[in-house]
Amino acid sequence: METFQYAIRKLIGGIPLVLGVTFIxxxxxxxFGPDKTYELLGKNPTEEQIAEIRHELGYDKxxxxxxxxxxxxxxxxxxxxxxxxxEPVSKILARTVPISLALITPGFILGNVLGIILALIAAYHxxxxxxxxxxxxxVVGMSISFLIVVIAFQIIFSSSYGLNAFPxxxxxxxxxxxxxxxxxxxxxxxxxxxxxxxxxxYRAVLVEExxxxxxRTAKAFGTRPGKLLYKNILKNSLIPIITRIMxxxxxxxxxxxxxxxxxxxxxxxxxxxxxxxxxGDQPVLKAVxxxxxxxxxxxxxxxxxxxxVVDPRVSLK
Amino acid sequence: MSAADPTPLLSVKDLVVEFSTRYGPVRAVDNVxxxxxxxxxxxxxxESGCGKTVTGLTLLRLIPSPPGRIVQGSITFQGxxxxxxxxxxxxxxxxxxxxxxxxxxxxxxxPVFTVGNQMIxxxxxxxxxxxxxARQEAIAMLxxxxxxVPKKRIDEYPHQLSGGMRxxxxxxxxxSCDPKLLVADEPTTALDVTxxxxxxxxxxxxxxxxxxxxxxxxxxxxxVAESCDRAIVMYCGSIIETAAIGDLFERPxxxxxxxxxxxxxxxxxxxxxxLPIIPGMVPDLLHLPDGCRxxxxxxxxxxxxxxxxxxxxxxPLTGRGVAxxxxxx
Numbered sequence: 103m104e105t106f107q108y109a110i111r112k113l114i115g116g117i118p119l120v121l122g123v124t125f126i127x128x129x130x131x132x133x134f135g136p137d138k139t140y141e142l143l144g145k146n147p148t149e150e151q152i153a154e155i156r157h158e159l160g161y162d163k164x165x166x167x168x169x170x171x172x173x174x175x176x177x178x179x180x181x182x183x184x185x186x187x188x189e190p191v192s193k194i195l196a197r198t199v200p201i202s203l204a205l206i207t208p209g210f211i212l213g214n215v216l217g218i219i220l221a222l223i224a225a226y227h228x229x230x231x232x233x234x235x236x237x238x239x240x241v242v243g244m245s246i247s248f249l250i251v252v253i254a255f256q257i258i259f260s261s262s263y264g265l266n267a268f269p270x271x272x273x274x275x276x277x278x279x280x281x282x283x284x285x286x287x288x289x290x291x292x293x294x295x296x297x298x299x300x301x302x303x304y305r306a307v308l309v310e311e312x313x314x315x316x317x318r319t320a321k322a323f324g325t326r327p328g329k330l331l332y333k334n335i336l337k338n339s340l341i342p343i344i345t346r347i348m349x350x351x352x353x354x355x356x357x358x359x360x361x362x363x364x365x366x367x368x369x370x371x372x373x374x375x376x377x378x379x380x381x382g383d384q385p386v387l388k389a390v391x392x393x394x395x396x397x398x399x400x401x402x403x404x405x406x407x408x409x410x411v412v413d414p415r416v417s418l419k
Numbered sequence: 420m421s422a423a424d425p426t427p428l429l430s431v432k433d434l435v436v437e438f439s440t441r442y443g444p445v446r447a448v449d450n451v452x453x454x455x456x457x458x459x460x461x462x463x464x465x466e467s468g469c470g471k472t473v474t475g476l477t478l479l480r481l482i483p484s485p486p487g488r489i490v491q492g493s494i495t496f497q498g499x500x501x502x503x504x505x506x507x508x509x510x511x512x513x514x515x516x517x518x519x520x521x522x523x524x525x526x527x528x529x530p531v532f533t534v535g536n537q538m539i540x541x542x543x544x545x546x547x548x549x550x551x552x553a554r555q556e557a558i559a560m561l562x563x564x565x566x567x568v569p570k571k572r573i574d575e576y577p578h579q580l581s582g583g584m585r586x587x588x589x590x591x592x593x594x595s596c597d598p599k600l601l602v603a604d605e606p607t608t609a610l611d612v613t614x615x616x617x618x619x620x621x622x623x624x625x626x627x628x629x630x631x632x633x634x635x636x637x638x639x640x641x642x643v644a645e646s647c648d649r650a651i652v653m654y655c656g657s658i659i660e661t662a663a664i665g666d667l668f669e670r671p672x673x674x675x676x677x678x679x680x681x682x683x684x685x686x687x688x689x690x691x692x693x694l695p696i697i698p699g700m701v702p703d704l705l706h707l708p709d710g711c712r713x714x715x716x717x718x719x720x721x722x723x724x725x726x727x728x729x730x731x732x733x734x735p736l737t738g739r740g741v742a743x744x745x746x747x748x
Contacts, residue, residue, distance in 0.1 A: 229485070314526065315521065315523055315526040315527045316526060316528055316529040318481060318521070318527075319521055319527045319528065319529070319589075320529065320537075321481060321513070322479055322481055322513055322514065322518070322519040322521070323513060323514030323518070323541045323544070323592060323593075324510045324511060324512070324513035324514040324515060324541070324544055324545060325510075325540065325544065326510055326544075327510075333540075334529055334532075337531050338530070338531055412531065413530070414530075414531060414576045414578070415531075415576070415578050
């Protein structure tokens with residue numbers, strides 16, 4: 103109950119944040135954004151024709167009214183139709199977002215879970231051979247450009263030079279087996295890259311926690327090292343871990359999918375966003391930017407609630 | 420004490436603990452030997468950095484390693500040499516046979532688990548109780564250390580308790596498995612003065628009830644005078660004096676001990692213009708002199724003191740020992 107009230111309060115508190123973010127994005131992308139008037143007009147238009155088109159597009163309305171319209175679109179999820187394909191934006195989102203989620207979720211989860219496991223192992227064997235080996239591997243993952251990893255993995259897994267077992271590009275989720283075939287290489291590439299960063303970060307967090315007094319206390323009372331690690335140390339380290347995971351969710355969904363989808367030719371939200379940016383497809387951009395802002399606010403809220411669940415010292419006031 | 424019961428519970432012999440640092444090894448504990456007899460309370464006294472806490476931690480093999488390591492010596496506890504036990508055997512012993520109370524009650528308890536959760540873990544670990552049995556035990560223990568409404572307190576988190584209360588929880592945890600020896604590292608230093616007295620009183624009372632020996636590591640000579648049978652004075656990693664508590668306070672023999680005792684402010688005596696101080700500084704542990712480590716600060720220093728370190732000479736009859744060529748008569 104307390105948590106629920108806290109969530110409601112946080113949601114209400116998130117409203118100004120959403121307004122602020124949407125305002126800025128509106129200002130940059132719509133108000134000062136691409137002007138479609140002359141794209142739609144022929145050569146040598148008359149003043150009347152220009153005014154007519156501008157009226158049709160709503161460019162002649164006062165600033166606040168236009169911002170209000172944008173907010174109304176956000177609330178009703180009705181962003182109009184794409185300029186380039188004419189398809190309603192809501193339909194585009196309904197078609198592409200699930201693909202992106204299906205593509206990214208396995209890699210995201212694996213990258214974090216494996217990262218935590220490797221970090222636990224490395225932290226347990228701190229400064230020993232296993233630690234050095236894992237950290238060396240992490241640095242390799244971090245240092246190689248994502249592009250190189252993608253190309254290398256495509257060659258290794260999807261070409262006749264390597265295993266030639268998985269499709270190079272495209273998307274097909276008609277059956278679970280097909281789905282697995284198509285996500286394997288993208289997932290491996292993201293995990294390979296993310297794992298390096300994650301492992302290093304999580305190991306640092308765990309090692310820091312290991313030097314705390316309460317860990318020494320637990321040791322002084324005979325707690326076994328395994329239990330010490332997964333009970334005492336891991337739970338105490340969860341705040342930075344949760345922060346990292348939660349804050350990366352919006353980034354992964356938007357920009358993460360953008361990169362992978364364009365390399366693997368997968369028709370997800372990232373690809374759609376990329377195309378919308380390059381062609382100046384305003385309705386799509388409005389939807390993506392606005393919804394990302396909302397997603398951020400929701401993630402922040404969920405993060406705050408999770409803090410409370412993990413750490414009793416966090417007050418819900 | 421030593422005359423009454425000839426078998427020590429704990430016997431430390433020639434213990435040397437070193438920490439490797441960037442500038443070379445530092446000897447935090449240098450050739451320390453002492454015995455603790457059953458039911459005895461021994462204070463280890465000294466200023467910051469003299470090796471008293473490291474000595475306490477070493478008894479439980481809790482010094483962070485690396486960089487710390489036991490270079491030589493033995494710690495015999497109930498016939499077992501703790502320096503030779505495996506890590507697993509040590510784990511079974513910690514909290515069960517030898518317990519430790521730490522200085523900082525604010526940070527020594529885990530902030531994200533309830534007091535009960537932490538106590539139950541220890542009870543289940545060492546006594547093999549079921550969860551509900553352990554909970555009953557834990558409540559009983561909290562009651563014994565003087566925590567009011569233990570049934571409620573057991574489900575609270577450390578941050579919901581006051582400093583004194585937290586230290587009582589630490590004590591309850593430490594005593595929950597009936598240890599033979601309790602190492603209390605500055606148990607009252609972080610508490611305010613009135614709470615200090617209450618907590619110390621509780622520890623001494625429980626020590627009697629639980630029939631155990633205690634090593635009290637502290638810099639507070641007042642606490643030592645009130646609660647210890649015997650004291651070990653350390654300086655720069657070595658024991659410089661050891662004596663029964665009355666002897667030590669009435670007739671300190673080492674010039675350092677004497678200086679320490681003189682620098683305690685006394686309320687009832689007539690006001691001094693300035694409290695006597697021990698001149699000079701503690702030598703750097705990386706560059707220790709060959710001779711007596713107190714030589715540079717000592718008023719009784721001779722050439723002999725600078726040539727070789729005076730050994731701790733113990734009178735086998737009284738158990739009194741002093742490491743000084745020219746002790747105060």
